[in-house]
Each structure stands twice: as C-alpha cells, then as structure tokens.
Amino acid sequence: xxxxxxxxxxxxxxxxxxxxLIATVATLIVGVLLFSSLSxxxxxxxxxxxxxxxxxxxxxxxxxxxxxxxxxxxxxxxVGFRANVWNIGAEGQLVMGAVAAAGVxxxxxxPDSPFLLVLMLLAGIAAGMAWAAIAAFLKARMNTNExxxxxxxxxxxxxxxxxxxxxxxxxxxxxNYPQTALxxxxxxxxxxxxxxxLTPSIFITLAxxxxxxxFIDKSHMGYKMKVSGAAPLAARYAGFKQSSAVWTGLLIxxxxxxxxxxxxxxxxLGQLSPQISPGYGFAAIIVAxxxxxxxxxxxxxxxxxxLLLLGGENIQISLGIPSxxxxxxxxxxxxxxxxxxFFAMYRIRRVRGAEA
Amino acid sequence: MVPRLKLSHxxxxxxxxxxxxxxxxxxxxxxxxxxxxxxxxGKSTLMKMIYGAARPDSGQIECDGVxxxxxxxxxxxKIGIEMVYQHFALFESATVVENIVLSTEKxxxxxxLAKRIEELSHRYGMPIDPYRYVHELSVGERQRVELxxxxxxxxxxxxxDEPTSVLTPQAVQRLFETLRVLAAEGCSILYISHKLDEVxxxxxxxxxxxxxxxxxxxxxxxxxxSELARMMVGAEIPKIEIPRTTLSAEPVFSxxxxxxxxxxxxGVPLKDINLDVYGGEIVGIAGVSGxxxxxxxxxxxxxxPCSQPDNIQLHGKNVGHLRANERxxxxxxxxxxxxxxxxxxxxxxxxxxxxxxxxxxxxVKKGFINRSKSYELAQSxxxxxxxxxxxxxxxxxxxxxxxxxxxxxxxxxxxxxxxxLVAQPTWGVxxxxxxxxxxxxxxxxRSGTAILVISEELDExxxxxxxxxxxxxxEIHGPIxxxxxxxxxxxxxxxxxxxxxxxxxxxSAV
Numbered sequence: 081x082x083x084x085x086x087x088x089x090x091x092x093x094x095x096x097x098x099x100x101l102i103a104t105v106a107t108l109i110v111g112v113l114l115f116s117s118l119s120x121x122x123x124x125x126x127x128x129x130x131x132x133x134x135x136x137x138x139x140x141x142x143x144x145x146x147x148x149x150x151x152x153x154x155x156x157x158x159v160g161f162r163a164n165v166w167n168i169g170a171e172g173q174l175v176m177g178a179v180a181a182a183g184v185x186x187x188x189x190x191p192d193s194p195f196l197l198v199l200m201l202l203a204g205i206a207a208g209m210a211w212a213a214i215a216a217f218l219k220a221r222m223n224t225n226e227x228x229x230x231x232x233x234x235x236x237x238x239x240x241x242x243x244x245x246x247x248x249x250x251x252x253x254x255x256n257y258p259q260t261a262l263x264x265x266x267x268x269x270x271x272x273x274x275x276x277x278l279t280p281s282i283f284i285t286l287a288x289x290x291x292x293x294x295f296i297d298k299s300h301m302g303y304k305m306k307v308s309g310a311a312p313l314a315a316r317y318a319g320f321k322q323s324s325a326v327w328t329g330l331l332i333x334x335x336x337x338x339x340x341x342x343x344x345x346x347x348x349l350g351q352l353s354p355q356i357s358p359g360y361g362f363a364a365i366i367v368a369x370x371x372x373x374x375x376x377x378x379x380x381x382x383x384x385x386x387l388l389l390l391g392g393e394n395i396q397i398s399l400g401i402p403s404x405x406x407x408x409x410x411x412x413x414x415x416x417x418x419x420x421x422f423f424a425m426y427r428i429r430r431v432r433g434a435e436a
Numbered sequence: 437m438v439p440r441l442k443l444s445h446x447x448x449x450x451x452x453x454x455x456x457x458x459x460x461x462x463x464x465x466x467x468x469x470x471x472x473x474x475x476x477x478g479k480s481t482l483m484k485m486i487y488g489a490a491r492p493d494s495g496q497i498e499c500d501g502v503x504x505x506x507x508x509x510x511x512x513x514k515i516g517i518e519m520v521y522q523h524f525a526l527f528e529s530a531t532v533v534e535n536i537v538l539s540t541e542k543x544x545x546x547x548x549l550a551k552r553i554e555e556l557s558h559r560y561g562m563p564i565d566p567y568r569y570v571h572e573l574s575v576g577e578r579q580r581v582e583l584x585x586x587x588x589x590x591x592x593x594x595x596x597d598e599p600t601s602v603l604t605p606q607a608v609q610r611l612f613e614t615l616r617v618l619a620a621e622g623c624s625i626l627y628i629s630h631k632l633d634e635v636x637x638x639x640x641x642x643x644x645x646x647x648x649x650x651x652x653x654x655x656x657x658x659x660x661x662s663e664l665a666r667m668m669v670g671a672e673i674p675k676i677e678i679p680r681t682t683l684s685a686e687p688v689f690s691x692x693x694x695x696x697x698x699x700x701x702x703g704v705p706l707k708d709i710n711l712d713v714y715g716g717e718i719v720g721i722a723g724v725s726g727x728x729x730x731x732x733x734x735x736x737x738x739x740x741p742c743s744q745p746d747n748i749q750l751h752g753k754n755v756g757h758l759r760a761n762e763r764x765x766x767x768x769x770x771x772x773x774x775x776x777x778x779x780x781x782x783x784x785x786x787x788x789x790x791x792x793x794x795x796x797x798x799x800v801k802k803g804f805i806n807r808s809k810s811y812e813l814a815q816s817x818x819x820x821x822x823x824x825x826x827x828x829x830x831x832x833x834x835x836x837x838x839x840x841x842x843x844x845x846x847x848x849x850x851x852x853x854x855x856x857l858v859a860q861p862t863w864g865v866x867x868x869x870x871x872x873x874x875x876x877x878x879x880x881x882r883s884g885t886a887i888l889v890i891s892e893e894l895d896e897x898x899x900x901x902x903x904x905x906x907x908x909x910x911e912i913h914g915p916i917x918x919x920x921x922x923x924x925x926x927x928x929x930x931x932x933x934x935x936x937x938x939x940x941x942x943x944s945a946v
C-alpha cells in the first residue's frame with residue numbers, strides 16, 4: 081500500500097476560498113488548547129492578539145508600518161520564486177540597502193538638498209541589487225546554489241553593519257552607543273501625523289504591488305520567468321535564457337529589499353544600529369508563499385504577518401506570556417495556512433500494488 | 437482444455453473514464469494472443485490488472501481455472517505471470533547479472549545465476565553476456581535482458597507491452613522466433629500492440645479493444661490489415677495523399693561537419709554530421725533510440741547552440757551559434773518528442789502555451805501579453821487541427837498525448853516555418869490523429885517547406901519521407917531515396933554502426 085501526492089485536475093474556487101478559513105478555524109482550536117494549558121483565558125488572549133492591536137489609530141498605523149516592508153520584500157521575492165530562483169537572503173539585501181542609504185544621508189555634502197531622500201532611496205535600491213548581484217553572477221556563471229550564497233551573504237551584511245556602527249560610523253556624540261548619527265531632516269520621510277509613525281513611504285509599497293502584479297501576470301518577461309520556473313525544458317525549447325531569469329529574479333528582489341531597508345532607516349529608525357530589522361527579510365519569504373506568489377495575495381499575507389508580530393508583542397506585554405509561546409502560535413497559524421493551501425492544490429491518493 | 441487465463445466481465449473505472457468496460461477474454465496454454473487497440477483503448481489498464489498492479493472494480497480473473505483474487509505483482513509472478521514493460525527498468529551502471537539478481541527473490545550466487553542466464557539465453561536464440569554493463573547494450577539487447585529476467589522464472593503467461601516499438605526489423609524477427617519457441621513449450625503470450633502487420637505475422641488470436649470495450653475477437657491471419665484497422669478504429673482510415681513535389685534550387689537547411697560531445701554520461705557523441713534538406717521535401721532520420729538523436733535534436737533546434745556558427749545554415753546563413761528563439765526568427769520551427777514540459781508548460785492553459793513560441797505573431801505588444809490575441813490563436817488552432825479540449829483555458833496537461841501533439845504542431849505551423857524539424861511526430865498518437873498529422877506534414881512540404889522528421893517508427897518514415905538518413909552511433913548514413921530502398925536495408929544500416937560493441941545482435945540480424 082502506497083500513498084501518492086498528485087495535483088488536483090481542477091482547483092475549485094470554493095476550495096481556494098475555504099482553505100484559509102479552515103486553516104483559521106484549526107489555528108483557533110489549537111490556540112485555545114495551547115493558551116488553556118498555560119492557564120490563560122483563551123478568549124482574552126485571542127482578543128489581545130487579534131482585536132486590541134487594531135482598535136486604535138496608533139495600532140492601525142503600526143500595523144501598516146510593519147506590513148509595508150513585508151509586502152514590499154515579498155513582492156520582489158515572488159518574482160524570483162516564480163522562476164525557481166530562491167533568494168533567501170533578502171535580510172542581507174535589506175541591511176545593505178539601509179547601510180548605503182545611511183551612507184548617503186551621513187556623508188552627502190549638502191544635507192539640506194531637497195533631493196536627499198530620493199538619492200538615499202536610489203542608493204538603497206542599488207545596494208540591495210548589488211548585494212543580490214553577487215549571488216546572481218555566481219549562479220549564472222558558475223551555477224552555484226543561490227540559496228546558500230544569498231543566505232550566507234546575509235550574515236556578512238549583518239556583521240558588516242555591526243562593524244560600521246561599532247567602528248567607523250559610530251556617532252561621536254552618541255555616548256558610545258553602537259549607532260550612527262540621526263539622518264538629516266531631508267533624509268527622512270515625514271509621518272502623516274507626528275503622533276504616529278506611519279509615513280507616505282507606504283505609497284511606494286502600494287506602487288510596487290501594482291507593478292509586481294503587472295510584471296508577473298501581464299508582461300512577457302514575467303511570462304518567461306514563470307515558464308523557467310514551471311518547466312525549465314520548455315523554457316530552453318522556447319529559447320528563453322536561463323541566466324536572464326536568474327539575473328532578473330535576484331536583481332528585482334534585491335532592489336525591493338534594498339528599498340525596504342532604506343524606508344526603515346528613513347522612517348521608524350532614523351539611524352543605523354546593529355539590529356535594524358526584526359527579520360523582515362526572512363518573514364517576507366513566508367509572506368510571499370502565504371500570498372501564493374501573487375501580488376494581491378502578498379498584501380493579505382503581509383497584513384496577517386504584521387498582525388501576528390503586533391499581537392505577539394501585545395500578549396507578551398499584557399499577560400507576560402513568553403515570546404517563545406507567541407512564536408509557537410505564529411508557527412501553528414502559518415503551518416495550517418500553508419498545509420490547507422497545499423491540500424487545496426493537491427490530493428493524496430492511495431495506490432495499490434507496486435506500480436505506483 | 438482449461439484456459440491459461442480467463443477474464444470475465446472486467447470493469448475498471450477511473451475518475452471521468454471507464455478504462456475497461458465488461459471485458460471478457462481467454463487465452464489457452466501455448467497461445468500467442470494479441471490485444472489490439474489504439475492508445476487509450478484500455479490495453480495497459482487491462483494488463484496492469486492481470487499483472488496485479490491495478491485492481492478491477494468488478495469481474496474476475498482466473499488462471500488455470502483458479503480464481504485469483506486480490507493479487508500484487510509479486511504474487512502474480514509466483515503464479516507464473518511475467519510482464520515486460522515498454523519502458524525498461526534496468527540500472528545502466530550495473531551488469532546484466534546484477535540487474536537480474538535484483539528481481540529474483542532467492543539467493544545471491546551471481547556465478548550460478550550468470551551460468552543460468554547464458555544457458556537460457558542461448559536456448560531461446562538470444563545470446564547475452566551476463567557480465568556486460570547495461571549501458572553498453574543496444575536497446576534490443578536490453579529487451580533481451582528483460583525477457584531473460586522473466587524467463588528465468590519459467591512463466592506460464594508472458595505479457596509483452598509494445599515490445600517492438602524500439603527494435604530494428606531484424607531484431608523484431610529474432611524476437612518473434614524466440615516467442616514462437618516459448619509458445620511451443622506451452623507458455624502463453626499476451627502481445628499488446630497497435631501494429632497490425634506484426635500481429636498478423638505472430639499471433640494466433642487477437643482481441644480488439646476500442647474505448648475500453650471488446651469489439652471483436654478474430655484470427656488475425658485470416659483478416660486483412662484494413663479489416664483489423666477498421667475494427668480497431670471504428671471507422672475507415674483516410675488514405676494519405678502524397679502529391680508530387682518540386683524541390684528548391686538550394687537547400688533550405690544544411691548541417692556541415694557537426695561534431696559534438698555526448699549530452700549525458702551514457703549519451704552518444706556526434707561525429708561529423710552533414711545533411712541537406714531542400715524546400716518541398718520531407719527527409720527522415722531513422723535510427724534505434726539512443727544513437728545520438730537526442731543530441732542531434734537539441735543542436736538542430738538551438739536548445740543547445742553549436743560550437744561553430746557555420747555548423748548549421750538556414751537559407752545559406754550561419755545560424756549554429758543562435759539560440760532556439762533566434763533560429764525561430766529565421767524561419768525554423770520545431771516539435772520536440774516530449775510534448776509535456778518541453779513542447780508545452782503542463783500547468784499553463786493552451787492560450788498561455790501559444791505565447792511560448794508564437795509571441796512574434798502579435799501575441800506580445802510592447803512587452804505585455806495580448807491575452808485576447810493569444811486566446812484567438814489558441815482557438816483557431818483547436819478548430820483547425822480538431823484538438824479535443826474544453827477550450828483555450830484548458831491546461832496542457834489535461835489533454836491526451838495525441839491532442840496535445842496536434843495543438844503543438846498547429847502552433848508551430850502557425851509560424852509558417854520555412855524549415856520544420858519534427859521529432860517523433862506520431863509517437864503514442866492514435867491512428868486517426870496520426871494520419872492527420874502525417875497529411876499535415878506532407879501538405880506543408882508540398883507548399884515549399886523543408887521538413888526533417890526524426891522518428892523511431894520505420895513505417896512512418898517510409899510512408900511520408902522522400903529521402904531517408906540513418907543515424908547510428910552518432911554518425912549519419914545516407915541520404916537514400918525512399919523509393920529505392922526497403923526496410924531491410926535501412927534496418928541493417930540502423931545496426932551496422934554498432935557492430936563493434938553489439939556484434940552479436942548485428943550478426944544474428946544478418
């Protein structure tokens with residue numbers, strides 16, 4: 081007796097809609113068990129987790145603030161993932177984007193220039209692309225594994241940032257804290273309202289979502305990348321260059337991550353410190369998959385992931401629930417979501433006999 | 437006499453299709469019994485149930501008068517039922533005896549087994565050296581290994597699934613002799629095929645399946661080919677019309693001094709290949725699979741560019757260095773052997789699959805996909821080539837092999853190619869569709885296109901080609917005018933080049 085996983089011949093719309101709902105219900109059930117076993121009132125925990133963070137303007141602002149980089153990076157990653165180009169190192173590209181943007185902000189000779197913000201954004205994008213380009217070059221030329229290269233380059237980037245803020249770029253007026261000076265005013269996005277942290281950089285993310293949708297679903301280049309991912313031999317048959325899918329996938333995702341790094345720097349952070357990202361680059365991988373590698377799906381995925389981060393912090397603070405428990409809970413939700421999605425696309429059939 | 441195998445009212449349903457519908461038949465000891473049918477007629481499903489790899493929904497199977505209920509392939513083998521699949525399951529990097537010992541359930545005495553292999557293979561007139569590595573063997577020899585593996589179990593019933601599809605005419609004759617000896621010893625043989633002349637030559641009885649049902653049982657030796665074909669297809673088969681042709685003054689497509697290393701560790705390097713194809717003719721390349729066809733096709737199509745630009749010329753221009761899409765821009769179109777995942781993207785819809793090669797037909801504007809144009813093209817191909825599909829939204833992998841092939845050929849002819857490269861045009865395609873595809877190729881050539889067909893089916897090449905080339909061990913022989921040669925001559929050329937490392941087969945063929 082054997083089991084065989086096979087693609088469903090047709091994926092019904094009902095199933096596609098039902099999958100996330102089933103996952104949510106399953107998560108709630110497990111969540112209730114989990115929190116009850118910690119002698120907490122499950123309803124109270126769930127309220128603090130999912131309702132409270134969204135019931136104030138500040139909460140909503142924080143929600144979008146955290147969702148923005150996740151969505152931005154997720155969109156970039158989806159382009160490459162569609163072509164089986166696995167950029168796992170968006171975190172490093174984000175860091176390099178922030179570092180380059182900070183370099184411009186700190187050292188540009190005219191800090192009052194009205195173009196400083198644009199220059200910093202361009203520097204962030206270029207640095208993210210350049211960092212990803214290392215992996216692209218090695219993959220296209222020597223067929224190295226981009227998963228390993230991008231991942232290892234992330235650690236290089238994080239250590240490079242650490243060296244900068246502990247060493248040459250440390251703010252001389254900063255009481256020896258490992259951080260740079262604040263960015264000049266012209267190098268910062270101005271929040272919508274000084275009470276909250278959300279800035280107009282969210283519109284950049286919105287624009288990227290639409291461009292990603294056009295690129296993946298409507299453009300010839302996006303089509304070629306999808307073919308490269310789905311059927312490499314068909315791509316070769318058609319005459320699409322494998323290396324151009326590698327370059328495009330890595331450069332676009334690098335650019336998105338670099339831009340996200342700059343937007344963090346010029347938004348909520350204001351300066352570099354050793355920890356500039358709570359793992360957005362890694363979380364965005366999950367976001368991309370929750371969104372089924374579709375631009376609008378990624379928006380939903382990013383909003384969900386952001387809410388999980390906020391809610392997790394909230395129950396840690398309000399109820400003293402350890403952070404490991406919140407991470408377990410997040411893991412359970414993501415697990416059910418991806419599993420439900422898998423069973424919407426595939427089914428398991430029992431096969432008899434040896435000729436499986 | 438008790439039949440060796442008796443099937444009563446076998447029905448098997450798969451989601452959406454009835455693969456076998458109330459099938460009954462019986463085979464006597466020592467009988468060679470053909471199961472004739474087109475692709476999708478339910479032959480393979482039926483054999484799988486006999487061999488225990490699938491289970492009927494209803495009906496029963498009796499062997500020597502004993503009902504065999506739920507059985508697995510290993511139980512089937514204990515009863516004495518053996519099967520040789522169309523696609524061999526051998527480990528290339530192991531020797532013959534090592535491959536065979538894997539399937540025997542007792543003992544690991546290789547020397548003893550090797551002796552038995554030698555004895556047995558000599559007795560049945562298909563000598564094989566047990567210590568040779570499988571990757572050194574020709575396809576015919578590999579089939580012998582599979583056969584010997586079955587015969588070692590002294591089977592009572594031997595099932596052969598399309599055994600001749602990869603053999604030269606001479607090797608086919610050798611196989612038939614072996615099968616006749618076996619039958620004379622009392623072993624029943626179930627012979628699955630869609631090749632009518634072979635069935636007529638070899639088999640005592642034929643059960644004909646169409647759409648999962650038995651449509652008749654006859655003595656094939658007493659029927660004409662067209663009677664058998666009509667039963668198999670259920671309709672008269674249209675005749676292919678081959679009008680006279682006029683050739684272009686200069687060759688449209690030329691290969692000059694092309695040599696290339698093997699693609700894979702067990703592949704075949706190409707040695708100094710030269711060939712010309714003129715506008716208005718169909719040139720065929722015959723050969724036993726694995727003699728360099730895969731390498732040649734990827735180089736001719738541009739999937740792998742050649743080392744020298746002048747290795748390949750299209751309209752006198754050097755194109756050897758160009759990639760597939762660039763050659764397509766110069767008038768080359770190509771239908772690969774693998775329809776899914778090479779000729780099409782399996783999970784993409786048909787309209788999306790038109791963009792794969794036909795993007796230049798206005799399907800892409802300013803870098804964006806024109807969905808309605810692609811949709812229209814897909815629709816017109818479906819209509820013109822009578823593709824059975826639910827519509828342009830149907831995914832490529834929802835089509836049967838033959839229908840997908842028609843779609844791909846339709847897409848490539850829509851490019852109005854001046855040179856058309858086609859690999860295995862009708863492999864696994866039913867007779868109706870195959871006839872249609874062959875006629876399409878002939879019409880296209882008569883309108884001035886130069887066509888190169890690479891096929892393992894000699895009958896097909898003889899039917900449609902004006903000239904034949906033979907590929908053997910990475911070398912090309914010919915061209916030979918089709919009208920001035922016969923299957924025997926081509927068959928010898930197909931094996932000759934391998935004489936060095938397959939002497940036995942070549943000798944036995946002579």
